[in-house]
Amino acid sequence: MIQLDNLTKVFDTPKGAVTAADNISMEVPAGEICILLGPSGCGKTTTLKMINRIIRPSSGRVFINGEDTTDLDTQTLRRNIGYVIQQIGLFPNMTIEENISVVPRLLGWDKTKYRERARELMDMIALDPDAFLKRYPSELSGGQQQRIGVARALAADPPVMLMDEPFGAIDPINRAVIQDEFLKMQEALQKTIMFVSHDIDEAIKMGDKVAVFREGKLVQYSTPDDLLAAPRNAFVESFLGEDRTLKRLNLVRVRDVVSDEIGTVSPGDTLETALARIDDFGYQNAIMVVNDKRQPLGLITRALARTTRGYCRDHVQKVPATVSLDDDLRKVASQMFAQDTTWLPCLDDQGRVCGQITQRAMTHYLGSRFRPSSSDARQSDAATEE
Amino acid sequence: MELIQYALDNLDLLGSRMLEHIALVGVAVGIATVTGVPIGIAITKNERLAKSVLYAASIIVTIPSIALFGIMIPVLSLIGQGIGYLPAVIAVLLYSQLPIIRNTYTAINNVDPALREAARGIGMSQNQRLRMVEIPLAVPVIMAGVRTAVVLNIGVMAIAAYIGAGGLGTFISRGISQSDPRQLIVGAIAVSLLAILVDYALLALQKRLTPLGMERAAETA
Numbered sequence: 001m002i003q004l005d006n007l008t009k010v011f012d013t014p015k016g017a018v019t020a021a022d023n024i025s026m027e028v029p030a031g032e033i034c035i036l037l038g039p040s041g042c043g044k045t046t047t048l049k050m051i052n053r054i055i056r057p058s059s060g061r062v063f064i065n066g067e068d069t070t071d072l073d074t075q076t077l078r079r080n081i082g083y084v085i086q087q088i089g090l091f092p093n094m095t096i097e098e099n100i101s102v103v104p105r106l107l108g109w110d111k112t113k114y115r116e117r118a119r120e121l122m123d124m125i126a127l128d129p130d131a132f133l134k135r136y137p138s139e140l141s142g143g144q145q146q147r148i149g150v151a152r153a154l155a156a157d158p159p160v161m162l163m164d165e166p167f168g169a170i171d172p173i174n175r176a177v178i179q180d181e182f183l184k185m186q187e188a189l190q191k192t193i194m195f196v197s198h199d200i201d202e203a204i205k206m207g208d209k210v211a212v213f214r215e216g217k218l219v220q221y222s223t224p225d226d227l228l229a230a231p232r233n234a235f236v237e238s239f240l241g242e243d244r245t246l247k248r249l250n251l252v253r254v255r256d257v258v259s260d261e262i263g264t265v266s267p268g269d270t271l272e273t274a275l276a277r278i279d280d281f282g283y284q285n286a287i288m289v290v291n292d293k294r295q296p297l298g299l300i301t302r303a304l305a306r307t308t309r310g311y312c313r314d315h316v317q318k319v320p321a322t323v324s325l326d327d328d329l330r331k332v333a334s335q336m337f338a339q340d341t342t343w344l345p346c347l348d349d350q351g352r353v354c355g356q357i358t359q360r361a362m363t364h365y366l367g368s369r370f371r372p373s374s375s376d377a378r379q380s381d382a383a384t385e386e
Numbered sequence: 387m388e389l390i391q392y393a394l395d396n397l398d399l400l401g402s403r404m405l406e407h408i409a410l411v412g413v414a415v416g417i418a419t420v421t422g423v424p425i426g427i428a429i430t431k432n433e434r435l436a437k438s439v440l441y442a443a444s445i446i447v448t449i450p451s452i453a454l455f456g457i458m459i460p461v462l463s464l465i466g467q468g469i470g471y472l473p474a475v476i477a478v479l480l481y482s483q484l485p486i487i488r489n490t491y492t493a494i495n496n497v498d499p500a501l502r503e504a505a506r507g508i509g510m511s512q513n514q515r516l517r518m519v520e521i522p523l524a525v526p527v528i529m530a531g532v533r534t535a536v537v538l539n540i541g542v543m544a545i546a547a548y549i550g551a552g553g554l555g556t557f558i559s560r561g562i563s564q565s566d567p568r569q570l571i572v573g574a575i576a577v578s579l580l581a582i583l584v585d586y587a588l589l590a591l592q593k594r595l596t597p598l599g600m601e602r603a604a605e606t607a
Contacts, residue, residue, distance in 0.1 A: 054507055078509035089504025093522040093597030102518070103508050136599030152508070162507075 002028040002051065002160055002192055007060035009046050020046040022216040023060070028209065030065070030159075031190040035203040038213035039239070044196050047213070048162050051194065052081045064160055079103055082153030082161035082191070086168045088145050090137035096148055097133040103156045114155075121151040124185060143174040150182065154189070163195040167202070179206060200240055204228070204247055212236050225251045245366055249330035254323050257365045258346050260355040264290045267297060267313035274312055275305035288345055289316050294352040296322060296345060322347050325354070329362055389575075392568040400557075400572070404580060407553035411543050411584075414475045415535050418482030423528060425483075426490025427516065436491060443484040451477060451542045455549045474543065474551035481542055482535035489531025493524030522597045529592035533585055540581040544573070554580065 009021040021043040028034040036044035049055040051062050053074050062069045069077055090099050097118050104114035122129040125147040137145055146166060153161055167175045183206065186193070197203050203210045204224040211221045212232075220232040228248045231237040240247070263281035265274045267289060278287050278300075286301045289312050298316030308315060320339040323332050324347050335344060342359040393400060429436035449457075458473040467473065497520050505515045547555025557573025560566065 052507055054503060075509045075511055078507060083504070083507035085500060085504060085507065087498075087500030087504075089498075089500045089507075091501060091505070091519050092599045093519070094599065102510075106509055106514065138599055 001030045001063075001065050002034075002194060003063035003066075004047070004051075005061045005063065007047060007050055007062065008058050009043075009050060009055060010058045019216050021050065024218050026211060026218060026221055028192055028194060030192050032208040033186065033193040033195055033206055034209045034211060035207035036194060036196045036211050036213060037200065037203045037239075038198065038219075040198065041215075042213040043216040044198075044211075044213045045164060046216075048164055048194055048196050051162055052078050052083060075106075079107055079156065080158050080160070082158045084146075084149050084153045084161065084163040084166040086165040088137075088142075088149040088169075090145055090148055090152070092137050095134055095136055096140070099137065099148060100133075100152050100155055102152065107156055117155060121154060124154075125151050126181065143170050143178060146170055146178060147181075154191075159192060161191050161193045163193060165196050165198070168197075168199075175202075182206075201247065204250060212239065214239075246330075248366055249333055250328050252329045252365065253325065254327050254329070254332060254346055254357055255325040257329065257361050258325065258355040258357050259361060262288065262345065262353060262356045264288045264294075264353065265300065265312050266290065266292065267311070267316070269312050271300065271305045271308055271310055271312060271315065274300045275302070278302050278305060286317075288319070288353055289313075290353050294354075296347070296353050319345065323357060324348070329366075332357055332362065389568055389571055393572050396572075400554075400576060403552065403554050403556060404576060407540070407543055407555075407577075407580065408584075410471070410474055410546070410551060410553055411478060411536060411539050414478035414543075415482050415532065415539060417475075418479045418486055418535060419532055421479075422483050422486030422531075423490050426487040426528075427494055427521075429487070429491055430494045440484075440488055440491065443487055446480045447484045451481075451545050452548070454480070455546070459549070469549040469551075471551055473549055474546035474553075477546065478539040478542055481539055485531040485534040485538070486528070487531075489534075490524065490528050493527035494520050496527075497523050523600065526592060526596045526600070529588065529595060533588045533592070536588060537581045537585050540577060540584065544577045 004024050004026050007021060007024045008019070011018045011020055024043070024047050026034075036048060038044045046055055050057045050060075064081075090096075091102070094102070097115070100118045100121055101109075101114040104117060109117075118133060119129040122132060127144060127147060132140070132144075132148075137148070140148065146169075150166065153163075167178055170178060179202065195206060197206070207224055209221060210224050210227050212219045212227070214235055220227060220236050222230075225248060227236070228240060228244045228251070231240055231244070237244070263277050263283065265277055265287055274287055281287070284302070286299045289297045289300060291297055296319055297313075298319055300312055300315060301317060304315055304317070320341060321335045322345050323335060332344060336342060336359060343356055345353050346355045346357055348354040425439065429439050454477050455473055458476060459468040462468045462473055462476075494516075501519060501523070502515065505519050510518065543551070543553050544555035544558055547553055547559045554573050554576050557569045557576065561568070561570025561573060
């Protein structure tokens with residue numbers, strides 16, 4: 001857990017005092033990633049760097065796992081906080097192994113222990129220890145170097161990590177890969193992480209919480225979904241962009257929107273029955289055909305049911321696409337656009353038809369946060385912030 | 387032909403003078419390195435001090451060596467060392483300060499700020515940062531300064547023959563006073579060759595001292 005209590009930094013400049021961070025108070029619960037987000041010069045990096053005293057706070061306190069760090073010796077403090085910077089900062093005079101084991105060596109681990117740890121970390125970041133440990137940073141690609149940068153920060157297994165735009169200098173394709181790898185690692189490691197970014201998409205993808213900064217002040221601190229659904233003020237709203245609702249598609253899962261009421265027919269039913277069901281349920285186009293295990297067999301369309309006689313099993317048409325409960329709405333929307341349809345059947349973990357998702361339900365879900373009741377949400381949000 | 391004959395006839399003398407020369411420069415630059423590198427590192431902490439130190443070192447280099455020897459004669463005579471070995475070593479020691487201090491200062495100052503931040507951020511003390519990161523990275527540039535000092539002072543030391551310090555300069559001074567071009571030219575060539583050879587030897591040493599991971603950086607230094 002990281003807790004900031006009225007953390008403030010005032011820089012003396014020739015033009016007078018500048019408040020880079022103004023009474024920042026916030027708390028990152030253990031095991032969560034908190035993204036500090038904002039335009040450049042908003043105080044996010046200053047706030048981050050006050051935690052490990054790269055920048056000395058003018059006032060305020062930092063607690064780590066409940067312990068006030070004010071009286072801790074700077075070196076001890078830093079050795080217990082993983083630190084990753086955008087420029088990576090691997091030491092070019094040291095091999096990868098020496099780079100990774102630098103903190104354990106500072107902490108006085110014995111040789112067999114830190115060498116073993118280096119191999120363990122290489123496995124964790126999916127780089128072959130035998131191929132890489134003896135090489136030098138200049139022989140690695142940018143993406144590989146930043147993986148080593150993360151490994152170095154994790155070497156002594158610190159409970160807390162600070163990351164200053166760690167993936168900012170990596171090309172977009174590799175960045176997405178490293179972000180995914182990092183999230184997977186985090187699932188196992190459960191570190192408490194503060195992470196500076198100026199990229200909204202990164203913030204939404206990586207953050208359990210997002211803290212938006214402006215001109216040295218913490219403007220809003222909430223989950224990515226709340227942030228996108230209920231921006232506190234015009235600044236946050238414009239910073240998130242006009243397509244912020246589309247960004248929410250990434251965050252909402254099918255299981256949040258799915259309607260578990262879905263009419264089906266079985267292969268033995270007649271097309272007459274199918275037509276009647278289509279009308280009963282008020283479907284426009286078609287109805288699903290499922291077997292006795294509720295696995296999807298296909299579709300019977302309204303047009304076919306009206307003009308043809310016989311049994312469903314002889315006239316089944318292919319299902320254009322299905323989605324599963326854990327898919328996000330972005331994938332669903334993409335499938336709908338691709339198949340030119342406004343509904344898709346949902347399958348559960350065992351591949352059984354368990355419901356349906358319609359474009360209308362999605363619009364309704366996303367839009368519900370913006371209707372009048374949303375102003376209450378904003379107010380209660382504001383109250384918890386204070 | 388005549389020159390080669392002379393050189394061959396006096397090979398023993400040439401050899402011992404050369405060793406003398408190497409010893410003089412070696413001791414002086416050796417002491418200069420031991421003092422100059424720490425000074426160069428120390429002044430990175432204070433920009434104003436750095437300016438004055440580098441300024442003073444530059445002024446010393448502008449003093450002609452003959453004048454410097456002249457200045458030292460009365461001073462060192464007080465301890466009975468007005469001429470000979472001691473003033474020669476002191477002069478070279480002083481001349482060496484500028485390239486060594488300046489290169490050390492520049493090299494340490496030019497260490498990538500990101501590396502310095504990374505080193506601080508993972509919890510290295512100031513000494514650990516110097517020992518594990520900054521000095522290893524600065525070695526190629528510091529060594530380049532030492533090489534400059536050595537080559538420069540092999541020439542200066544030739545003049546120290548006039549105050550009786552010995553070395554290859556004695557061939558040159560005798561050549562002039564005895565109007566013997568053979569001695570003069572053999573001495574001059576020997577000094578030049580020595581400078582070139584020592585420079586190569588130090589370059590090889592510089593490469594060995596350069597951390598493996600930075601060999602590419604060393605080639606441009």
